[in-house]
Amino acid sequence: MIQLNAHHIWYLIMAAQWTVLLSLLAFAGGALVGLPIALMRVSPSHTLRIVAGGYIQLIQGTPLLILLFLTYFGLGILGYKLAPLVAAGLALTLYAAAFLGEIWRGCIEAVPRTQWEASDCLGLNRFQQYAYVILPQAFRMAIPPTVGFMVQIVKNTSLASVVGFVELARAGQIVNNSTFEPFIIFCIVAAIYFAMCYPLSLASRFLERRANAGRASH
C-alpha cells in the first residue's frame, strides 16, 4: 500500500481537467442541439413540436447512466466503437440538449406575446422576429437558469467513469485502489467538484438577482 502523497493530489487535479473538458463538450453540444429543440418546441408546426417534445420526454425519462451505456456499449455492439470521451460526450450532449431545450423554451415563451405582435405589425418576418426581438430578450432571461444547469452537467460528468473514462471521479477510484484511503480521497474529490460548481452556483444566483432587479426597475 502506498502512502497518499502530493503526486496523488496532482493526479486528481489533472483528472479534473478532463472533467472540465467533458463539461464544456457537453455544454457546447447541448447548446448546439438544445437551441433547435427549443425553437422546434415553440414552432407553429405541429409535427416539429411533437418531435421535439418526444425527444425531451424520452431523454428526461431515461437515466443518464443508461444513455452512457447505450452510447458506449450499445453503439459498440452495433459496430460503432466510440472512444470513452466521445461516447461520454455524446451521452451528455443528448442529456444536456433535452434539459437546455426545455429551459430555453420556457424563456422564449416568457417573452410577452405583444412583442411578437409589435414586431409583426412593423413587418418583420418570423426569422427577423426571432433574431432581433425575441431571442435577445429570451437570452437575458436564460442566463441564470443556464448557468445553474451547468452545475448539473459538471456533477453528472462523474458518471462517465463507468465507461472507463478517467475524469475526476474515476481518478479518485484509481488513487483509492493504490492507497486505500477512501474517506480522505473522496473528500478531496468532493472538494474539487465543489470548487468547480460553487462559483457557477454563485454566478447563477447573482445573475438571477440582477435580472430580477432589472425587471423590477422597469
Added chain:
Amino acid sequence: MQVAPATSAAVVQVTGVVKEFGTLRVLDGVSLDVARGQTVAIVGRSGSGKSTLLRCIAGLETIQAGRIEICGHEVGRPGKAARAQLRHDVGMVFQGYNLFPHLTVERNITLALTLVKKQAMDAARKKAAEVLGLVGLTDKISSYPEQLSGGQQQRVAIARSLALSPQVMLFDEVTSALDPELTAEVLAVMEDLATSGMTMITVTHEMGFARKVADQVVFMHRGKIWESGPTSELFARPQTAEFKQFISSEL
C-alpha cells in the same frame, strides 16, 4: 408632417365582418368605411368588440366571415407578399406601447427600416431623428425604453410606426395605461397627426379627444356598430338608448 390629399376614396373598407372566439361571437357583422385623411374614433364599453375590430383590421386576428380591404388589398390573404403589403399600408400602436426593451429608442425605430424597408443605416437614422422630432423626443434618441415615462414610450411607439410611412394608423386604447398628464401629451401628438391628414382609426375611452379630433365616431355595442356618424351630429343627437346612456356615463 406630410399632408396627404384628402379624397373621399375609402382607405379602409370593412364589410360584414364576423369574429368568433370559440362559441363567443365578438364581432357580429361589422361594416365600416374610412375615407382617406379621416380620423375615426371607435367608442364603446369593454367587451363591445372595439379592440377586436381594430386587431382584425391590423391582421392580428383571423375573421370567420366578411371582408376587410385596406388600400384595395384584402387583409388576411395567405402569402408573404400579401402580408408585406398589409404591413406597408398599416401602422399599429398598442395600449402597452410594446417597445423592444433591449434596444435603444433609435434602434426601435430603425429596426424595421433597415430589415423590412432595406434602408441603409444612415438613412434610417435620419428618419428616426425626423420622426422623433415630430413627437418631441429628439433628446431621447439614445435612451432605453425603461428610462422613459409611459407617455414618452407611447410617443416613441407612435414615431416607430410613423417612420414606416403607413397609409393608415391604428391606435388601440393607447392612453389607457397613462395618467391624465401623460395622456395629454400623447393625445397632442395624435391630434397633430390627424391635422396633418393621416388616416386614423382610434379605439379610445377619451371622449374629449373623440369629440375634438374625430371626424366620425363609431359606437360599438355587443359586437355590432350600434350607431355611427359625423362626430358633432352623433353626440348632439344620439339615436339609441345605449349610446345615450354611454355618453352620460362617460361625462
